[in-house]
Amino acid sequence: MSLLNHHPYLEINDVNKQFIVDDQIVPALSAIQLAIQAGEFVSIVGSSGCGKSTLLRIVAGLECDYQGTVTLDGKRIVGPGLDRGIVFQEHRLLPWMTVTENITLGLTESDPERKKQIAQTYIELVGLAGFESAFPNQLSGGMSQRVAIARALVNKPQLLLLDEPFGALDALTKIQLQQEILRIWQSEKTTMMLVTHDIDEAIYLGDRVVVMSKRPGMIKSIIPVNLPRPRNRTSYQFFEIKKAIYREFFHEDEASLEYVI
Amino acid sequence: MSLLNHHPYLEINDVNKQFIVDDQIVPALSAIQLAIQAGEFVSIVGSSGCGKSTLLRIVAGLECDYQGTVTLDGKRIVGPGLDRGIVFQEHRLLPWMTVTENITLGLTESDPERKKQIAQTYIELVGLAGFESAFPNQLSGGMSQRVAIARALVNKPQLLLLDEPFGALDALTKIQLQQEILRIWQSEKTTMMLVTHDIDEAIYLGDRVVVMSKRPGMIKSIIPVNLPRPRNRTSYQFFEIKKAIYREFFHEDEASLEYVI
Amino acid sequence: GSNASKSNETNAPATEGNAKEVRLAYVPLPHYSPLLIAKQNGWIEESLKPLNVNVKWNSFSIGPLVSESFAAGGQDVGVMGDFPAIIGRSANVDTRIVGITSTSPQSLALVVPKNSSITSPADLKGKKVATTKGSYGQYLLSQLLESKGLTVNDIKFIHMSMDDVKSALLTGDIDAGVIWDPLLTILEDQNAIRIIADGTGYYQGIAVMIADHKFAAANPKVVTAILAAYERGAQFIKSNPTEAKDLVAKEVKIPPAQLAKIIDRFNYQPAITPEITEELKKSEAFMAKNQIIKNSVDIDKFVDKSYFLLQ
Amino acid sequence: MSLHLGKGTAPKVRRYPKNNQTFTWQQFILPIVLLIIWQMFFELGLIRSIVLPPPSTVMKTIGELLQNGQLFKHLGFSLIRVLEGFSLAVLFGLTLGIAMGLFRNVYLWLDMLIQVLRPIPPIAWIPLAILWFGIDEMSKIFIIFLGAFFPILINVIEGISQTDHKFVEVAKVLEISRLKFTSKIVLPGALPSIMTGLRVGLGFSWMCVVAAELIAGTEGIGYMIMDARQLAQTDVVLVGMLTIGITGKCFDYMLKALERKLLRWKTTYQGA
Amino acid sequence: MSLHLGKGTAPKVRRYPKNNQTFTWQQFILPIVLLIIWQMFFELGLIRSIVLPPPSTVMKTIGELLQNGQLFKHLGFSLIRVLEGFSLAVLFGLTLGIAMGLFRNVYLWLDMLIQVLRPIPPIAWIPLAILWFGIDEMSKIFIIFLGAFFPILINVIEGISQTDHKFVEVAKVLEISRLKFTSKIVLPGALPSIMTGLRVGLGFSWMCVVAAELIAGTEGIGYMIMDARQLAQTDVVLVGMLTIGITGKCFDYMLKALERKLLRWKTTYQGA
Ligand SMILES: Nc1ncnc2c1ncn2[C@@H]1O[C@H](COP(=O)(O)OP(=O)(O)OP(=O)(O)O)[C@@H](O)[C@H]1O
Ligand SMILES: Nc1ncnc2c1ncn2[C@@H]1O[C@H](COP(=O)(O)OP(=O)(O)OP(=O)(O)O)[C@@H](O)[C@H]1O
Ligand SMILES: [Mg+2]
């Protein structure tokens, strides 16, 4: 099967993962099968607690105790690496470092002048100019989240794992950052995995939208978004895809579906 | 002016608040003027870092160093109290307590049997049955947030301050909890202040939507939502209000507005 | 009850025979062998029984600690070297020397490591010599130096506790030291040191029995009974040397062979002879001169022979 | 800068594994190697037995002291004293530490006094201990108490001051009682620090046994050591040191086990 | 259960205020009251001067010892020893603590040895100290070092083990070097605990001065105390204790100031 070296960039193969909570087994992921091509933008949606973060953590190399295989570029993932960046669901800023220090934490650049410059670029990108020397406890929730995004972007990873990166942002800031992420994706050819609860966002950004079902987290369906970019959030096709996803999501609850759409 | 004892339940009077960041003054709130009647549901929207959380913290009695006055039931707020509940922007669960223990932390009920019963009710309300004995580090982001909501609800405060309570929840769970909050609001006659980035949510829940402007946080406009409940998220009037709010929000950026609506 | 007299002033109004208990401080060292024998045989309890007085034995590892306990009002009768006794009295602790427990000029000595080239106190000039400051070792050292026309300023005097003098001697950190029994005999037996000179002709090495003055004045018979038991122990050592040594060995953790040797060096003679009083006066003068004591002590008043006369 | 974290390895953070504290072979290598070197020094004639007896002699002495019951007798006395002194220190250290950590005023009033008393050596307290408590057990326990009290106190205060202010705010908003605040929020958070205080304090109470048993009496490991020193029985001194060391280690082990039990909820960093 | 938190009061959590550590009047009340009571006990004839001289006598003695320069001479010697011993303890305690905290294997190999050595009293080390370092400064510094080393070590290890595993994950994901991981993530997080270790260790190095200065020589506050004890000069003993206490407090003050500086970013809970 593999005489040709033509495997996908990231291949998640029959991954199962359990947790022990209160001496009982809680299945978190079940038979996850997903192949992502280099440069692809994959959105993941699913209900709270269905295992989205766990999946990202496995790809990031932070969870090693699972069944199945995950390969990146044909090699099994055995730990974290600079080729993958992650924005955690919580911001995880170091409280004793300023915004600039937090952002440059993982920067391999050693020239301090250049370092500062890079940091400044990203601080402006996430709209935090003026807060370079602020400590995390002096930032609002959304500002902290933006620093975390900048920290993940700064090293230009090949694969970027985003766990609800815009969850605490207002609509305007969110849209601006979505544009930035798209710009980076296009210019750097980064592969993206985005977990989000905002289905508009999932469609607007993703090449495909992975819909996960509730415990144990399984892939219910994968919906391709074959729309040209820049996408129009108000277009009819967009609305159709949205409806399809919501239907997957709410299939037990048509009433709610109506509320939303 | 006050021969009649007819003041609003919560009165925020010309509140100004500054922070010192890196030896520079950062204005967070400026000339905030807001009166909320008992039993009213007020939504607050505004861009990231505009001072929404700070405003809630002032009302909660956690920030005391500000200019202006805030009165509750005619009395100045000098500290936190059980009459006000708050769901913080971060979940703030105690890592050494199980879900049940976290929820019953503030419960004044002393009978352990009754206590457990109440906890169970709210655990089911937020859809966490089965996780009663789980520790916070065993929960997903959205699950933690739901525990935090349950913790604030359990004491039935008269004024409930919600700081992006549904931010980490998927659409379905969010809708369910919105319904629950509405039910509680109606049956308990709780006064509600809800900070959110989801404008649909702000309109769906609020009697009025307060739109705040960027630094220094000021009230740009207050938009009444005179729609009967249960509201229809897809109705024309709903859409009109949404548009009005977005316009306030994005008034510099008509292009973005188009994206969203 | 004298037990309540921790806060020291309370045993003041004691009148004859009203003490229910005597707090007796002892040190399990060969200097006090007769007392140890008396303890083993229950002689003191025996002689105090008619007086209806109990004995509370309090053990201390060294004499200065006994002196400290007296100062805190914790003891009625106790044993220690003459130096701690005089120091205590000089600090206004109201005690009296009621008897002599032992003298033994041979039990303290100036010693050097086995292979040292030093053969006489005269060779000490410029050398590092260690002993415990304010002890009778310092006195002997001073006497030995004086006999060769030297003073402390001619040597490098180092203050150390006994146990540390041993380590320092063996590692060669010091050139000589003044040590006393039981360490002296133990090191001698281990062939680790050489004796240059002992106290013979210089200093007798006196250990004394002291009593709280108020207690003694109020309960003279108790003190006398203890002294009598002590004398009985001293006699026993003379008449039954082997048996006596076995009894002492039960209190003192010195290997039997060495213990026998050490005991033989001691002269257990409870009587306070004029000769010993003179010795004590010389010690006192030395201490005053070297500022070991601030206030001088009138030895004639400090020594109280009356309890012997009672016998 | 080339040493990288976790590249190609399993994650280095785990919950306290159940077998975390059982003895592993690595722990014993170094002590055994040191013992062998020490013995070799002796065999080669580099150290005289009277200065530092070799492990073989120490072993023999241990055997003797075990046989004649001396070791257990002395250990028993010291054990009880340490337990009593340490328990008192825990009692007072925790109570006062909590009071000082929770109430700014208590802290202000007591801090100066405590900081001045703290560095005063246990030995220097002996005369006062005798004055206040006589020469019996009480004064010994007092000295041991002093050794353990201060590290516990300081660590409790520090632990409390580390209470996450986010949780303090939660407590204030929920208006929970001071009692509950202390027991449910402050203490669990301060627990790691408190346990460190207990462990350091316990170590010091064993240290103070020697000073304490200088006071009077003829029992206890401390007495045994000082007595043996006086009699130049270096082997017995070493046995005493070893006994204190091993007993101390056992106690420490128990405290660590307790800590593990109490901090089940916690993920600790255990190094690579 | 009726004591409520923060009802009607200003928030109890603040950042380290700049004047947090300046001396406030409350701090001095209790010591002064105790001094007065103590003097009154003497005036009423309840305690004899030989047992516990009153503050007035102690004051006079302080005056004398200051005038003849004795106090400063002794203090100077001890000060240098403490600084040297403590510095060594900081050096070794930090290095070894970091190594043991970061590398599971180093921990496993050394733990047993260290835990056994830890409770052994400084006094018991004296013969070995003399053997290894002679009777001069080195052996004294070694004894002081021992006193400070263990609390520093234990607190460093504990502090490191408290490293938030969320930050460990961040470090792993960013693949930052071990050096950076240690200096930027582990140590800042462990700093409060490390500072506590330093403070407890410094306190103990002052405690060990007495044991250290038992070794030999005729200088140092510890020698002064032990000498005065032997000569029944209780007032001098008290002056010595007081000197150690006050000097120790001053050092502690400096460490706290340093802590405040280093932990500027941190909000600590200061009690109600
Ligand atoms: N460390 C852990 N120990 C035990 N159970 C865990 C742990 N982490 C996650 N879980 C469980 O695994 C399941 C999936 O968690 P995960 O965080 O992946 O959810 P999620 O899809 O990210 O949810 P959310 O949208 O709420 O963040 C949950 O039921 C959670 O309780
Ligand atoms: N403790 C603090 N110290 C200094 N500055 C602070 C502090 N808390 C908040 N600020 C500043 O006050 C401003 C408002 O913060 P606030 O948290 O109220 O914003 P917000 O509206 O809740 O934003 P978000 O939607 O991102 O949560 C921000 O600029 C922030 O930097
Ligand atoms: Mg998640």
Ligand SMILES: [Mg+2]
């Ligand atoms: Mg906020």
